[in-house]
Amino acid sequence: MIWIGGQLVSEGPGGVYGERMIGGYRHWSPKRSKLSALYYLGRGVELEKHHRVLYLGAANGTTVSHVADYVEVVYAVEPAPRPMQDLLVVAQKRRNIIPLMADARTPSQYLPLVEKVDIIYQDVAQPDQVKILLTNAGFLAPDGVMVFMLKPRSVDVTRSPADVAATVEEGLSSGGIHTDGCIWLSPYYPDHAALICTPE
Amino acid sequence: MKSYWFLDREGGTCHSMPRDPGILVEWVQELAGSGVADMPEWEWAVQCGFVKDRSEYLDILHTTAMHLAGILLERELKADHPELILMVKMLDQIDSVINLLSERAVEWYRVLNPEFSRKSALPQGRKLRDLMREGSVDALREILDEIDQLAERRSLLAKRVSAKAAGVLPNCSALSGGLVAARLAAEAGGIRNLSMMPGSAIQVLGARNALFCHLATGSPPPKHGLVYQYSGVHGSRKEKRGKVARTLAAKLAIAARIDYYRGELDPMFITKAKEAIRSAGRGP
Numbered sequence: 001m002i003w004i005g006g007q008l009v010s011e012g013p014g015g016v017y018g019e020r021m022i023g024g025y026r027h028w029s030p031k032r033s034k035l036s037a038l039y040y041l042g043r044g045v046e047l048e049k050h051h052r053v054l055y056l057g058a059a060n061g062t063t064v065s066h067v068a069d070y071v072e073v074v075y076a077v078e079p080a081p082r083p084m085q086d087l088l089v090v091a092q093k094r095r096n097i098i099p100l101m102a103d104a105r106t107p108s109q110y111l112p113l114v115e116k117v118d119i120i121y122q123d124v125a126q127p128d129q130v131k132i133l134l135t136n137a138g139f140l141a142p143d144g145v146m147v148f149m150l151k152p153r154s155v156d157v158t159r160s161p162a163d164v165a166a167t168v169e170e171g172l173s174s175g176g177i178h179t180d181g182c183i184w185l186s187p188y189y190p191d192h193a194a195l196i197c198t199p200e
Numbered sequence: 201m202k203s204y205w206f207l208d209r210e211g212g213t214c215h216s217m218p219r220d221p222g223i224l225v226e227w228v229q230e231l232a233g234s235g236v237a238d239m240p241e242w243e244w245a246v247q248c249g250f251v252k253d254r255s256e257y258l259d260i261l262h263t264t265a266m267h268l269a270g271i272l273l274e275r276e277l278k279a280d281h282p283e284l285i286l287m288v289k290m291l292d293q294i295d296s297v298i299n300l301l302s303e304r305a306v307e308w309y310r311v312l313n314p315e316f317s318r319k320s321a322l323p324q325g326r327k328l329r330d331l332m333r334e335g336s337v338d339a340l341r342e343i344l345d346e347i348d349q350l351a352e353r354r355s356l357l358a359k360r361v362s363a364k365a366a367g368v369l370p371n372c373s374a375l376s377g378g379l380v381a382a383r384l385a386a387e388a389g390g391i392r393n394l395s396m397m398p399g400s401a402i403q404v405l406g407a408r409n410a411l412f413c414h415l416a417t418g419s420p421p422p423k424h425g426l427v428y429q430y431s432g433v434h435g436s437r438k439e440k441r442g443k444v445a446r447t448l449a450a451k452l453a454i455a456a457r458i459d460y461y462r463g464e465l466d467p468m469f470i471t472k473a474k475e476a477i478r479s480a481g482r483g484p
Contacts, residue, residue, distance in 0.1 A: 072258075073258055081273055081276045081277055081280070081282070082282075084269060084273050085273065088266065088269060088270065088273070091262070091266060092266070095258070095259065095262045096258065096262070097262075098258075098261055098262055098265045099265055099266060099269040100265060100269065101268070101269045101272040101273060101276075106233070108232065108233045108235070108237075109232045109233055110232070111232070111237055111239060112203075112204070112205045112228050112231040112232055112237040112238075112240065113205055113228060113240065113261065113264075113265060114239065114240070115239060115240050115241065115242060116239065138239075139239070157412060157415070157416070158415050158416050
């Protein structure tokens with residue numbers, strides 16, 4: 001990862017969403033991206049030039065654009081039409097973003113286009129987040145890792161975030177996935193957590 | 201032999217697909233969800249002469265995916281009629297702007313006419329604005345004119361929303377009226393989402409705070425959300441409202457499915473549903 005004066009940056013053509021430029025590099029703010037926050041906390045997965053990434057919940061392509069700056073190819077899955085319009089604009093400039101308009105719950109919709117990947121990044125904020133990750137685990141290469149963003153409030157508002165996180169960890173391990181526990185993203189994102197997962 | 205997005209397995213040998221995005225997109229859509237598709241291994245694309253190397257592979261993949269996403273996007277936008285939802289959101293926003301401006305105008309008028317505040321029952325809307333023109337100043341009168349203009353736009357837009365809803369959501373509109381139907385679709389996040397909701401969810405659409413308050417603290421659940429605006433609900437006796445709302449919501453759930461999947465008015469269904477809703481409001 002590239003850091004300039006304590007700020008995380010990525011290398012690529014700027015002006016995707018009005019991000020600040022630092023010495024010709026694009027500032028990747030931890031306030032705009034949960035993945036960036038994870039790197040600021042020193043717990044992110046190193047992105048490398050040869051990496052292939054499956055990105056579930058691509059949204060407007062803000063974080064996707066930074067990931068694409070680092071890796072070989074990003075398969076970006078997003079079901080909603082409105083964000084997809086923005087994502088297509090981002091993908092027009094970055095030819096290593098493969099936009100896939102589909103629901104991550106039904107991988108068969110994009111299976112014909114997606115190869116084995118080194119990293120699965122999931123940020124979907126849905127009640128059935130864990131199940132979505134498990135259904136997509138088949139895309140992971142044997143030595144790959146999954147970065148899972150958990151928003152407990154989207155799983156169950158009535159329970160405490162820590163409580164939900166515990167259930168999620170259990171759900172993952174009974175699905176054959178190993179994690180090193182929750183990384184809470186405070187102070188950048190209160191009540192959000194990241195889990196770095198590997199298949200057992 | 202395998203079925204990839206870039207080759208066809210017919211004949212047992214390598215059949216590279218033509219590199220035309222239109223044909224590739226059709227082939228991908230055929231493969232998607234078919235169960236015969238294989239996760240692509242790009243090396244095959246080179247072996248079969250589809251591309252010469254990895255970077256060319258990614259290039260064509262990108263073009264194909266962009267093309268496909270464009271088609272799916274257009275299809276989705278057509279099926280979900282986002283225009284109706286934006287129209288109804290605009291309508292509600294104009295309403296709240298009118299209210300805000302009117303409140304501020306009343307405050308202003310009260311300063312000019314101190315005795316005004318002692319009037320207990322003020323008229324509403326247009327009548328209130330006409331009243332305020334007396335004994336006012338030009339600056340305020342001009343603003344009142346603007347609010348009148350906005351109110352006219354508002355009622356025109358409301359008619360258009362109803363007309364559009366009658367076309368897009370014919371069955372829901374026939375049951376609850378176009379405005380309520382459009383608002384329900386907006387609150388549900390689209391016609392597709394509305395069509396996938398159970399009646400119990402439709403019943404409390406628009407009562408989010410009350411619903412989460414109920415879930416979190418166990419306070420009594422909301423009887424109705426947006427469906428309250430339907431005259432059969434707010435016009436019923438208080439103890440009947442829950443029952444009417446529940447019946448209406450159950451019928452709306454069916455109506456939304458007919459609207460999304462069939463898209464035509466079903467007069468038989470409407471007659472029966474209306475009877476069910478009416479009879480829910482009767483009785484002791």
